[in-house]
Amino acid sequence: MSRLVDADRLSAELEGASPPRLLDVRWRLNEPEGRPAYVGGHLPGAVYVDLERELARPGRPEEGRFPLPDPADLEAAARRWGLWRGDRVVVYDDNDGVAAARAWWLLRGHGIDVRVLDGGFRGWLHAGYPLARGDHAPPAGDVVLAGPGPAVATIQDAALAPRTGVLVDVRAPQHYRGQVGGLDPGAGHIPGAINIPTVTHIAPDGRLHEPARIRAALAARGVTAETAVVLYCNNGIASAHSALAFAVAGIGVRVYPGSWSQWSRSPGRPIATGATPAEAISAV
Known part of the structure; x- marks a missing residue:
């Protein structure tokens, strides 16, 4: 597909x-x-x-x-x-x-x-195509959802991901580094995570970059089709977009849905700050 x-x-x-x-x-x-x-x-x-x-x-x-x-x-x-x-x-x-x-x-x-x-x-x-106004409520369908569901990672999977592959934080650099707080307690990133912001894959017109360009950007950070990748963001939304970009580039991933909003509320979990994966460590 x-x-x-x-x-x-x-x-x-x-x-x-x-x-x-x-x-x-x-x-x-x-x-x-x-x-x-x-x-x-x-x-x-x-x-x-x-x-x-x-x-x-x-x-x-x-x-x-x-x-x-x-x-x-x-x-x-x-x-x-x-x-x-x-x-x-x-x-x-x-x-x-x-x-x-x-x-x-x-x-x-x-x-x-x-x-x-x-x-x-x-x-x-x-592109100049027309729009419709108002609400559209179609007759109910009969679709049946099958399959195992999307590939997800648990909080413990995320903790171990830097040892078994690559853990990617897709947030903006200032959030990764802990320079700016958000809606969640604490600021920083999961130790061992590298930072590849979601916007890296988006062209100025809102379209995704070409697959070859995405692959090259990821390869420069050590991520290839053979790499075991876990993605996270603030709340599990932006990481799904990065999963789309990775998929377009031919790289499968797991998404950690709880992301920073869960990690930062889990007592005893370590928090890293700074521009590198484990520059300075504290605890939730």
Whole structure:
């Protein structure tokens, strides 16, 4: 299954006999409710997906901010979105694919043929294609989620990842170094992690860089297709986007969904600060 589709190709597919289903996954940390923007204008036929309520579940603080949804709940949500068995799906957002990648990662792990709109909402507008207004609530589908789910790493897997492969922190450098705090307690990174920010893989127009460029950037940090890779971020969202970029480059990974929001709330876990994997160590 391909992982990306551009606006021109998607427009042509939507005119075909068996068009893909569209999911609008607009979400930002500072604007978690994307429905108002969706209602104001979205790709024709797209259904709004609530990231925090449908692509995550309520959890205890020590689980991290956005625990993965139960498979049965995710399947029920997918049916509400109007997905049927055998449907092809395209997901998009208006934030360089970061939120859409969470949907891609979850659905692909359960056997759904899903792609991310490369360039997202901005790319669709730039290509000159039309929008629809209002809400779109299709008839419920009958999709069945199968497969083992996405490849995940536990908190202990993340702790051991630097010994068995590579642990990649995909946050901005100032968060990795512990120079800037966020919504979670403590500042810094998991000891042994290297920093390859998600934005490394994104071109100025919001599209992913070409696979060869992503592979070269990763190889320069010692990451190849043979490397065992675990990714984490603040809350398990941006790391799914890096998982998409790595997949486009032909590199499989596991994502640690609890990420820093879980690690920093786990008493006794070490915290590293500084520009290197283990420059200065303290404890949660």
